[in-house]
Amino acid sequence: MQTERAYQALLSAIGDPKRVLRDEPMDRHTSFRIGGPADVMVFAGSADEIADTLAVCRAHGVPVTVVGNGTNLLVRDGGIRGVVLRVGKGFCRVAAEGTRVRAQAGVPVSALANQTLSKGLAGLEFACGIPGTLGGAVMMNAGAYGGEIADCLTRVWYMDRSGGTGTRAVGEEDLGYRRSVFADEGLIVLEAEFVLREDEDGWAQERAREIGAKRSAKQPLNVPSAGSTFKRPACGYASRLIDAAGLKGLRVGGAQVSELHAGFIVNTGGATAKDVLELADAVRARVKEASGVGLELEIKVLGEP
Numbered sequence: 001m002q003t004e005r006a007y008q009a010l011l012s013a014i015g016d017p018k019r020v021l022r023d024e025p026m027d028r029h030t031s032f033r034i035g036g037p038a039d040v041m042v043f044a045g046s047a048d049e050i051a052d053t054l055a056v057c058r059a060h061g062v063p064v065t066v067v068g069n070g071t072n073l074l075v076r077d078g079g080i081r082g083v084v085l086r087v088g089k090g091f092c093r094v095a096a097e098g099t100r101v102r103a104q105a106g107v108p109v110s111a112l113a114n115q116t117l118s119k120g121l122a123g124l125e126f127a128c129g130i131p132g133t134l135g136g137a138v139m140m141n142a143g144a145y146g147g148e149i150a151d152c153l154t155r156v157w158y159m160d161r162s163g164g165t166g167t168r169a170v171g172e173e174d175l176g177y178r179r180s181v182f183a184d185e186g187l188i189v190l191e192a193e194f195v196l197r198e199d200e201d202g203w204a205q206e207r208a209r210e211i212g213a214k215r216s217a218k219q220p221l222n223v224p225s226a227g228s229t230f231k232r233p234a235c236g237y238a239s240r241l242i243d244a245a246g247l248k249g250l251r252v253g254g255a256q257v258s259e260l261h262a263g264f265i266v267n268t269g270g271a272t273a274k275d276v277l278e279l280a281d282a283v284r285a286r287v288k289e290a291s292g293v294g295l296e297l298e299i300k301v302l303g304e305p
């Protein structure tokens with residue numbers, strides 16, 4: 001009842017029925033192509049719409065789950081109760097002044113990397129090929145091939161869950177391996193600023209090409225996944241431990257440890273979240289047995305079983 005009232009109120013607050021959906025299957029909004037329905041899904045196109053959505057949900061006592069491009073998510077088969085607030089398309093302004101670049105949270109981080117490279121700026125080349133939004137990348141401190149968001153992020157503009165906005169200069173302790181203070185404090189990332197450097201000798205352009213080639217050769221990019229399933233343990237790469245335990249190709253239902261990259265669980269067709277979680281548990285148990293290392297999930301698991 002509360003959810004239906006919140007849905008009606010959101011329809012009138014946002015004023016566009018294409019951006020306020022009822023019982024929306026989350027497999028349409030995750031790179032894994034897995035996930036039961038969100039009771040309500042809102043596609044916010046501005047900070048005001050995010051604030052309106054939070055206010056409606058607060059007034060009706062309905063929980064809000066914030067997502068970006070859904071590329072680091074496993075949504076469980078029972079779906080997500082309450083409202084899923086997607087910060088994405090329509091929230092995509094980018095402004096640059098010299099080496100200082102400010103962008104809204106919905107910008108695809110890979111597009112931002114390409115755009116800054118084409119302006120002769122280095123610093124975000126590691127992010128070429130990361131399929132999420134800038135907001136998701138800041139929350140996760142996304143990184144690859146020796147670079148990470150923390151290397152050049154200087155400031156974040158955010159909204160708290162009561163709709164208050166603020167900004168914070170980013171210090172060393174604010175971001176760590178696949179974590180950020182913004183995630184710890186439940187903040188919503190609105191915009192981020194980076195200070196990049198001149199790519200004087202074209203090194204960053206070249207590096208981006210190398211990274212693109214490595215991704216195409218080593219990652220199962222043509223099969224649905226959420227990227228690396230597990231965090232990198234202190235002793236090296238999760239994929240090496242999984243491979244060494246002989247687990248490439250291991251399956252539960254439609255979920256499989258990728259034959260190409262053991263660090264990815266892929267959806268070979270019709271996988272459920274239950275399949276993925278059972279497979280992840282089996283991988284964890286067998287890696288622990290083989291190497292003594294406990295793997296931790298990197299993907300975020302949301303929703304009801």
Ligand SMILES: Cc1cc2nc3c(=O)[nH]c(=O)nc-3n(C[C@H](O)[C@H](O)[C@H](O)COP(=O)(O)OP(=O)(O)OC[C@H]3O[C@@H](n4cnc5c(N)ncnc54)[C@H](O)[C@@H]3O)c2cc1C
Pocket residue numbers: 031065066067068069070071072073087105129130131132133134135136137138139140141142143144187188189190219221225226227228300
């Ligand atoms: C093929 C493939 C390759 C990948 N390679 C990499 C890689 O090299 N390195 C890497 O780090 N990751 C990689 N990923 C994982 C993923 O792309 C990143 O974690 C990305 O940063 C997630 O962004 P997103 O917009 O998809 O966020 P989502 O997956 O939608 O959400 C991730 C988390 O961020 C939160 N969130 C998202 N947007 C906001 C916002 N605006 N405000 C507050 N919270 C928010 C969500 O609540 C959730 O907790 C890969 C994924 C795939 C499918």
